[in-house]
Amino acid sequence: MLLDHEQVRTLLPDYLNGSLGHEARTSMAEHLAACEECSAELAVLEELAGVNVPDPGDLFWAALPKRIVAQVERPVPWWKGLLAAIMRPAPLAAVAALLLAVMLVPFATHYVGPPDRKEGGILSLEQIDLPKQQVQEIARTVATSDQEVSALLDTDENSTSEYQQVIASLSADELDELVQELQKTGNSGGDA
Amino acid sequence: MTDDIALIQRYLAGEENAAEELVMRYQKQLYAFLYRMTRDMEEAKDLTQKTFLKAMQGLGGFRGDASFKTWLYQIALNTGLNHLKESRREMFDIDETALGSNGDPLDGLIEEERKQRIRNALHRLPERQRTAVVLRAYDGLSCQETAKVMGCSEGAVKAHYHLGVKKLRKYMEECGYAARP
Known part of the structure; x- marks a missing residue:
């Protein structure tokens, strides 16, 4: 194996900590013997390796693993999390209320509730289960009432137009006199 | 294992x-x-x-x-x-008194002082260069592993590492002594 200058420079830390294979190591040694720059870099790394780190002591090393395991919050399986969430007081009450509602549903099926007033409001005759003759009779009565109401309205319309004609023919003095009379009538309650 | x-x-x-x-x-x-x-x-x-x-x-x-x-x-x-x-x-805060040029560094040089100077020289490196040197030289991580730890390319790791080592050599020479052969 032939290593070039850049490869040797890059592999110097591995050469120093002994992690290279025999062949690479031999090639590195050959290059280092001939290359001043690489051997100077190796010397720098050796100096660095000689700088110690203060040891916190055996007690620290022995206690650390147990301390970490004791402090770490272990990942909880999903079903345990769900169970824990359900077993809290508030969700438990909600579940109980839901179960109670489900149990009461069969007893509440006969209650129909108020009629829907949004669509049509009042039921039509077809919706009421009556004999056909009775339905026709009701329909006739309703039609008669409508005619009478129209007749009354027509009478009122005619009367109104007659009054309008009479008032239109009055002079200004006569109108003032009429207004005064009307005011008196209003003050006395209408029957005076 | x-x-x-x-x-x-x-x-x-x-x-x-x-x-x-x-x-x-x-x-x-x-x-x-x-x-x-x-x-x-x-x-x-x-x-x-x-x-x-x-x-x-x-x-x-x-x-x-x-x-x-x-x-x-x-x-x-x-x-x-x-x-x-x-x-x-700063990751590289320096004990200037230990690195200062007061007195002759060769005068009364002891092993501990030498180590202190190297430590300080290492701490003078910019963050990325120092991390690359420490991970490669001390922790034995490969260029690929170092790149993953630092979140950069292998090429960048090599560049940081080589620049870092070069500066260390220079600092050590400035302190008045070359690395021991």
Whole structure:
């Protein structure tokens, strides 16, 4: 194996900590013997390796693993999390209320509730289960009432137009006199 | 030795001993890495614990795209950087008195002083270069693993690493001595 200058420079830390294979190591040694720059870099790394780190002591090393395991919050399986969430007081009450509602549903099926007033409001005759003759009779009565109401309205319309004609023919003095009379009538309650 | 994935599966199945084994396997490496970031033993201890807690709590989401070791280093790097940001400290704060040019560095040089100077030289590197050097030189991560931890390409890791080592050489020479042959 032939290593070039850049490869040797890059592999110097591995050469120093002994992690290279025999062949690479031999090639590195050959290059280092001939290359001043690489051997100077190796010397720098050796100096660095000689700088110690203060040891916190055996007690620290022995206690650390147990301390970490004791402090770490272990990942909880999903079903345990769900169970824990359900077993809290508030969700438990909600579940109980839901179960109670489900149990009461069969007893509440006969209650129909108020009629829907949004669509049509009042039921039509077809919706009421009556004999056909009775339905026709009701329909006739309703039609008669409508005619009478129209007749009354027509009478009122005619009367109104007659009054309008009479008032239109009055002079200004006569109108003032009429207004005064009307005011008196209003003050006395209408029957005076 | 049981591989990491098997230990993770055992832990997720409810075996707490598996988690303890995972912590024991990586605790010293992570502590050393975090110490090199903070240069404070108590902070490094605290951050090591935080890193493992985050890792264990997120273990259910570990997809195995990278190795468990790489994933742990990613968490450690983020935890360390966030801590330094929150405490408004530079990752590379320098003890200028130790690096100062007062007096002759060769005069009365002792081993501890030498180490202190190297430590300081390392802390003078920009964040990315220093992380690349530490992960490659101290933690033995490959370029590929380092790239995953740092969230960049392998090419970028190589560039950061080479620049970092070059600057270290320069700083050490400025301090008046060359690396020991």
